Amino acid sequence: MLPPASERFTAVESRLREVMEAYNYAEVRTPIAERTELFARSIGETTDIVEKEMYTFDDRDGSSLTLRPEGTASVVRAAVEAGLAQRDQALKLYYLGPMFRRERPQKGRYRQFHQVGAELIGRDDPMADAEMIALLMDCLEAAGAKDVELVLNSLGDRACRPPYRAALADYGRAHQDGLCPNCRLRIDRNPLRLLDCKEEDCRRTMAGAPSISEYLCDECRAHFAEVQRVLAASGVRFTTSARLVRGLDYYVRTAFEVLGGGLGAQNAVGGGGRYDGLVAALGGPPVAGVGFAVGLERVIMAAGETASDHHPEVFVIPLGEGASLAAFELARSLRRTGVRCELEAGGRSIKSAMRRADKLGARYAVILGDEELQAGRATLRDMRRQADHRLALRLGGGGSELAEAIRELGAVGG
Numbered sequence: 001m002l003p004p005a006s007e008r009f010t011a012v013e014s015r016l017r018e019v020m021e022a023y024n025y026a027e028v029r030t031p032i033a034e035r036t037e038l039f040a041r042s043i044g045e046t047t048d049i050v051e052k053e054m055y056t057f058d059d060r061d062g063s064s065l066t067l068r069p070e071g072t073a074s075v076v077r078a079a080v081e082a083g084l085a086q087r088d089q090a091l092k093l094y095y096l097g098p099m100f101r102r103e104r105p106q107k108g109r110y111r112q113f114h115q116v117g118a119e120l121i122g123r124d125d126p127m128a129d130a131e132m133i134a135l136l137m138d139c140l141e142a143a144g145a146k147d148v149e150l151v152l153n154s155l156g157d158r159a160c161r162p163p164y165r166a167a168l169a170d171y172g173r174a175h176q177d178g179l180c181p182n183c184r185l186r187i188d189r190n191p192l193r194l195l196d197c198k199e200e201d202c203r204r205t206m207a208g209a210p211s212i213s214e215y216l217c218d219e220c221r222a223h224f225a226e227v228q229r230v231l232a233a234s235g236v237r238f239t240t241s242a243r244l245v246r247g248l249d250y251y252v253r254t255a256f257e258v259l260g261g262g263l264g265a266q267n268a269v270g271g272g273g274r275y276d277g278l279v280a281a282l283g284g285p286p287v288a289g290v291g292f293a294v295g296l297e298r299v300i301m302a303a304g305e306t307a308s309d310h311h312p313e314v315f316v317i318p319l320g321e322g323a324s325l326a327a328f329e330l331a332r333s334l335r336r337t338g339v340r341c342e343l344e345a346g347g348r349s350i351k352s353a354m355r356r357a358d359k360l361g362a363r364y365a366v367i368l369g370d371e372e373l374q375a376g377r378a379t380l381r382d383m384r385r386q387a388d389h390r391l392a393l394r395l396g397g398g399g400s401e402l403a404e405a406i407r408e409l410g411a412v413g414g
């Protein structure tokens, strides 16, 4: 990733960090590689990620390692290992970094991509789900993502999902002919996935399938209703869809996804859900959890083009041999005071140097010639206003004198 893309990336990252910190989440950094079984156990053996998308390799001692395809499993593992998940207080962590999935690369879908995500561990109340979703929406807004659409569903829990799963598998078996070969394999292994196959035939076939909303138990129904009530009351717009299932097995109850406008086939900018049971499955106490992840590349795409703000404030132009040392010194002292500064390589004409200053979008150019040096002054050109200032330069004072003079002029950053 090269500038200016890399700079936009960093700018969006820092905006997202600010939002996370405003919600009082603290950063966790987990390793890029984990033991393979961590992902197999948490994401689910029959998911696309675990079945065919992980970058897995043997370590020298024969153990199997995998490049992390997502963040939640690692965060939960780390929290359990550090004994944080068993505290009384809820744990609020966010992460940011590269993830790896061996998917077919296309626009918005890469084999190495970046996620920013948050996890709220130790709360099962609907307000926690609402906080997560609000945080996700505020992250997207801070990143400038436009035309986003939030979709919610409840996937039920250990009480009510199994009967639904069975009903869906029955429906799939009865309508096998209308399903793609991949979905036919999924009927017994992971029937929920039949609902989000992109194949036209499968979509048509599954349109008549039973809906999770008819199977939710009273507790799940009440929980979901409360999540919606809180979100609606705080002005978060959403729709519900009984067809929203997510690609990771650990979700229970609330699942959500945000779609971005104008992104084409890969239009999910972020998603998440509740994962009560995951912490216990990874060796921790039986505490609940809810989280989300947003895909940075897609969020940036959804934000559209923005102008790069990578411009030097000051462009220093030495004219003639004698000036180059003074120019070097001046540039260094400006840089040391935090002024973004570019130094023209010597030997060019003033005209071509000014052209370069213009092209770089410099706010000011400082022209240092042998004559100027001898006369004890330099010329500061305001590139925007096309106006020149004469600056006094005490000989022997070095660059810091001039840096100070520029600052005094109120020029830099002005």
Ligand code: AMP
Pocket (backbone or CB within 6 Å): 070, 101, 103, 108, 109, 110, 111, 112, 113, 114, 115, 247, 268, 269, 270, 271, 272, 293, 294, 295, 296, 297, 298, 299
């Ligand atoms: P998931 O963990 O699958 O729910 O993904 C969360 C978010 O990460 C998605 O909504 C996407 O924005 C992003 N994402 C997932 N996979 C990829 C990929 N292969 N390339 C780019 N972004 C991705």
